[in-house]
Amino acid sequence: MEGHPIPRTVEEVFSDFRGRRAGLIKALSTDVQKFYHQCDPEKENLCLYGLPNETWEVNLPVEEVPPELPEPALGINFARDGMLEKDWISLVAVHSDSWLISVAFYFGARFGFGKNERKRLFQMINDLPTIFEVVTGNAKQSKDQSANHNSSRSKSSGAKVEASVYSILFSFPSQSSYLCWVLIFIYSFVSSCSLVILNLTLRLQRCPHHQKKTMRVRRKMTNKVQFVVRVEITMEEMSSGYAAMLVRNGSMENV
Numbered sequence: 001m002e003g004h005p006i007p008r009t010v011e012e013v014f015s016d017f018r019g020r021r022a023g024l025i026k027a028l029s030t031d032v033q034k035f036y037h038q039c040d041p042e043k044e045n046l047c048l049y050g051l052p053n054e055t056w057e058v059n060l061p062v063e064e065v066p067p068e069l070p071e072p073a074l075g076i077n078f079a080r081d082g083m084l085e086k087d088w089i090s091l092v093a094v095h096s097d098s099w100l101i102s103v104a105f106y107f108g109a110r111f112g113f114g115k116n117e118r119k120r121l122f123q124m125i126n127d128l129p130t131i132f133e134v135v136t137g138n139a140k141q142s143k144d145q146s147a148n149h150n151s152s153r154s155k156s157s158g159a160k161v162e163a164s165v166y167s168i169l170f171s172f173p174s175q176s177s178y179l180c181w182v183l184i185f186i187y188s189f190v191s192s193c194s195l196v197i198l199n200l201t202l203r204l205q206r207c208p209h210h211q212k213k214t215m216r217v218r219r220k221m222t223n224k225v226q227f228v229v230r231v232e233i234t235m236e237e238m239s240s241g242y243a244a245m246l247v248r249n250g251s252m253e254n255v
Contacts, residue, residue, distance in 0.1 A: 004052045008111050014124045017104045020050035021131060024096045027056035028089055028135045036085065039077035047072040048092060050100070070102040093132040101125070 007013040027035045027048060038058040039046055049057050049072060061071050073095035080088055104125060108118055132138065 007107050010108075010113065010117050010121050010124070013104055013107045013121060016052045016107070017100055017125060018128070019052035019054050020103065021100055021128070022050075022054040023056040024048065024050035024093075024100070024131055025134050026054070028093055028096070028131065031056070032089065036080070039080050041077050041081050043077060045075040046077040047074055048076060048096060050096065070099065070106055072096065072099045090132060090136055093130075093135045097130045097132055100131070 004016075007016045027050070035048070035056070035058065044060060046058050047061050049059060051057065058077075061074055062068070073092070076092050076095070079091070083091070104121065105118070108121060113121065
């Protein structure tokens with residue numbers, strides 16, 4: 001099954017990874033009907049192998065223990081008739097992604113890749129979409145990248161504003177360098193204070209105790225306005241100040 005040169009450098013391992021990945025994508029997309037018929041549930045445990053020359057094959061696992069390379073998911077043919085075809089293909093794609101990673105880092109461990117080499121290998125692999133994303137058409141990765149791009153754009157715009165302020169300050173003549181540093185300090189201090197005040201204001205508005213207190217004060221003010229209006233109306237209709245005092249006390253006796 002294998003008979004290909006063993007990769008020993010980061011570039012060779014990545015080339016091996018890319019060839020196997022292309023073969024697996026071909027099996028799960030363009031050759032999917034051929035792959036589906038080869039995975040007969042009546043046969044023994046079968047595995048899907050991707051080969052470095054961008055081909056694929058469905059075969060039995062190797063007999064040697066432990067194997068020369070990590071083995072793919074075993075028995076993928078048994079679940080074929082118990083699932084929807086697209087769900088079964090997606091499941092095989094997920095296991096194929098896992099197998100590709102294990103093979104690549106098996107070579108890295110076997111030939112003593114250091115921290116920087118492993119990091120570079122993972123970055124090269126991570127720049128490619130996974131088999132699952134290719135097979136299912138999942139656009140989640142592109143959305144994440146666009147969100148990160150928008151976030152970086154907002155950060156860069158804020159940095160440009162701050163840089164423009166500093167460039168204006170540093171454009172003063174060299175004789176006024178002391179004034180320049182004073183203005184820089186004032187600008188930084190005011191910016192920090194405004195952020196702190198804004199944060200405290202938002203927290204105070206979300207405080208339940210503050211909201212209850214505000215509602216209680218408004219309720220008292222409303223009651224007071226209503227009471228005064230009733231007294232004024234009574235005083236307009238009655239000529240006796242004594243009667244108005246009784247109305248204020250809540251009693252209508254002797255009116």
